[in-house]
Amino acid sequence: MVFSSETFLFLFLPGFLALYFLTPWRWKSATLLAGSYVFYAWWRLDFLALLVGTTLWAFGIGRMIRHTEGRARKFWCALGVTGCLGVLGLFKYLDFFVASLAGLFGTTPEALGMHWQILLPIGISFYVFQSVSYLVDTYRGDAPEDVRLLDFAAFIALFPQLIAGPILRYKDLADQFRERHHSMENVTSGMIRFFIGLSKKVLLADAVAPLADLAFATQNPSMALAWAGAVAYMLQLYFDFSGYSDMAIGLGRMMGFRFIENFDLPYHARSITEFWRRWHISLSVWLRDYLYIPLGGNRRGRLRTYVNVVAVMVLGGLWHGAAWTFVLWGAWHGLWMAGERATGRDRAAGLAPLVRTLLVVLFGWVLFRAPDLGTAGQVLAGMAGAHGLALSPVAAFEISGESLLFTALAAGVVLIEPALRGLVHRRLMPRADGTLTLASALAPSVLVSGLAALTLMKLAEQSFSPFLYFQF
Template structure:
């Protein structure tokens, strides 16, 4: 089930929210769990079993770890944590990387998986990368003492399966939501703000990302793109991916607010970054924080000298690239960003400012997205060849006729929104300010409400005339 679909907007969501708010407070986690399982099973009910088994495994090993800590048996607690994390990584390894390893091994031998007797492919369960990472963070936090209370199984299972972010994040940590599972604020202001945030995300997806997608497809599906098409296609994909993924995050955060949750922000105008270091503080923030806390720091971080720091950055980013998908293109993308993170730390460019720094960063990010989007390394090379002019500078007549006015207008609008986004964020339609007591004040005015309503209507009208378009991060 996709957020940007009629069945979710007009059937699942209103009925779920009705049941959720009619239920007594003590039952709402159960309603959330049931709704999340229904949401996931809508795709394939058989893979719901894998989600449930992973949840039970993580909860049981977490309890065993906590019990060992209470008795002072640190060795057993460490063993239980290692077993739990290994089990979670095994699930990810089998379902996400088995095909990749078999294909790569066959390639090294100069043969094919079929010739080796492997005649089947494992289907990738939707959202597995996200709920496995959340499970691992819970186990590690339990061992570290950061999650010091035993959650009920219903609360924990609802956290793992939380449908607003189950499919494409943001990656949550139980220790950040534990208090919210015990007590959540429900108010009309918060619900309204969440609904506004949801529709802003829907507009990003439907009116911007989906509208520029044909331009990206046109370039990346062309075996020999000329320079203009290659650059326009790369730019279109750069915008498509951002508005698609940030739009999903907005929708997830908005849905959470409608149910009384406050999720962490996942994007902070990343295309305004002056360095790759800054970019990774603004792009997919929940993944960056996860990699820092559960991978970069444990393997040494920057505590073991400059050379080791550069190696650690490369290792983390390559593994981060591989997390996105089981293909060498993602490894290349991760290595590209890891190399630049190390180079910026070595040269001091991580602290660069000014327009030239912005342009350099955007160029590095755009070139990286080419590898990220390409189906194979060969396709990435073809795009890079086109971008440097090796395929010429003309635009074939059939391609010229394929580029409609709507595509061009969508690209121009997307560029404009991306450029103005830092200023638009300051004039946010729904403005939250944390107060000293930790509460949040929602400032709503009539004009922003009317603007968001108009945007929502445009998005829904657009949605009605196009086929369902899955979010790009569903494949990860």
Template sequence: MVFSSEVFLFGFLPAFLAIYYLTPMRWRNIVILIGSYGFYGWWRLDFLGLLILTTLWTYAFGRLMMGDPARRKLWITIGVVGCLSVLGVFKYLNFFIDSFAALFSTTPEELGVHWRLLLPIGVSFYVFHCISYLVDMYRGDVEEDVGLVNFAAFIVLFPQLVAGPILRFKDLAHQFKHRTHSLDLFLGGLMLFFVGLAKKVLLADAVAPLADLAFQTPDPSFALAWGGAVAYMMQLYFDFSGYSDMAVGLGMMIGFRLIRNFATPYHSHSITEFWNRWHISLSTWLRDYLYIPLGGNRVGRGRTYVNLFMVMALGGLWHGAAWTFVLWGFWHGGWLVLERATGLAKANGAGAVLRTLFLVLIGWVLFRAANVEEALHIYAGMFGLNGFGVPAVTALSMTGESLAALALCVGVAALEPYLGQIAREQLIPQPGSTLVATNTLVPTLLVTGLAALAIMKLAEQSFSPFLYFQF
């Protein structure tokens, strides 16, 4: 079940909201827990079992740390290792077996491995939630036991369960005990949800065919390689930021204030700034739970560079068990080190933005490619090694709709700071304001119209999951 599906929009969400608001306040976290388990179990019940076991494991070791301070180090070690084992087995075991077989120029099947583990949806996100809880408990940032139901509801909270934002229990614990519901907050969340739905369906899905065409063509020409790379750059951003908007909007509809996950990243002046604007919840998680514990920038210049590079390499591997993601992490880690060493991290001006966009685009090719060889084909095309024109057969596959959508995506991304300001000031009400006021009526009607278009588009297109579901 995905947010941009008819079964969610017209089935699960209305039913959940009706039950939630008809339930007395003190039982609403139980409604969240049961509803979220139903949402996740829609895919596979066995993966729901894994999620529940991971939740119980984490909560148990959190309680042990609280009840036995003298052995906190032992309990957090066992607890974190257990969580990482879930991630290691289900996400990386296939990758390690494939890599080991490749070292001997053979295949896993020839080594006697005839099975493949399926990747549970959202495992990268909920394992990070569990680890942050254990670390915060160890550090003393979580001072009280809010109960198993509230903790389990935090882990499985369906708006952010399968693709973030990555939440920290210490930031949300009080909201599970006390949160405010209001019509303004609900309607503001609904508007933000509609904005995210329009991003996903009207923008990201519309440019996807052009990106797919470029990456599926063996030797793409200069025009096709650049067009496909930029199309994927736009597709990934509007797909993931659209999901994040929908997640934050859904949270507001049930009284939660979730963190913002994007801040116009394609307007960054450096890779350093890019990572302060892109997938903000992941960047801060890696900083607080990996970079700082490694010593951060407090251990000398050389060690700081090593820490930066290592954290980004692991961040790349977190996104996917493939060498393309590892190389993508190396690419960003290398530029973070270079920017810190040369002062490019503080660059300004249009030239700095263009340079950053180019570097990010080069990285996205690795991120999208099925393997390194496919990425090299795209790079060859981008540098003119496969010719410059578009073959007639390929041109026939390039629809006018996808080209128009690409132009629209670029325009929206360019104007996003101004559009975002309008959304924050007029579509999402502040405490004490009235949503349907004179200055908000037109934007509200516009967003509602976009939502209607998105829903009509959904009715005619095939199933299109969010890209970050695979991570």
């Protein structure tokens, strides 16, 4: 089940919210857990057992950590983290490592007698990372002492963010599981945020996707097609993933939760370091707190700092997918971040750093999108003009005017995002004294109602389009 499906919008969500708000407070976590399990099992019932098992493992090991001392405490933490990462490694990386090993010997996994193909459970990267953060926070003494199994299970399975984030930490939501505010204001503001995210996905991301798909499916694309496709994918991924995050934050707000923001105008960053403070913020924070700092951070000299930065980004790339394209994508960003730190360009300003950062990100997205290194090489070569400059007649015929129009529209939205955000806060939000202007009272409802109607009409006419980050 996905947020942009009719089943979710017209069956699951209204039914769940009605049941949730009718449920007495002490049973709300149970309702949330049951709804989240139904949401996840809609995809595949058998993999629900893996989610439940991971939850029980993390909760049980967390109790052992909390009630032991010294080396025993460290042992239980290491065991818990190893178990969680082992599950992730088995389902997400075993096929990749076996194929890579076979490639080293110039053969195939089948020739080595390995015929299995493991299906990747949806959302596993997110709920495993949340389990790991809980175990480490418990070991550090940062997690609450009085954790109920029901609340913890509801946290791990929380359906608004279960499939594609943001990556949450129990210590940040523990107080909200004990007490949170339910109101029409929360429902309304959450619904507005949800439909803004849905419109990003349906009206922008899905509209530019055909152009990106064409460029990456064409053998030896020309310069014009390669650049158009790379830019289209850059926009598609941003509006798809930030749209999902908006929807997740909005759904959480309807239920009284306040989730971490996941995007902050990333395509206005002036360095790759700044880009990662603005893009997928919850992942950046997780990598910093649970990988970069334990590796030593910047406390062991400049050279070790650069090595840590690159290592963390390589592992972050591998987290996104089991393929060498993701490893190289992570290394690409890590090397740029290390170089910026070494030269002091991690806090640059002006137009030139903005353009440079956008180009670095764009070339990186080619690696991120390509199914293999060969395809990535073809597209990058095309961007350099190796396959000709102009569109071929076949490509020109296949590119629709709608794709070009919406690519330009999406680029325009990115360009004026800071102004749009400022306009919303100045004109559409309550005043400092809490009173509402006529505009702030009516405009959001009118605007979002129109946006929702347009989005739902577009949904009715288009085919199924899953969110891009579901594959990670």
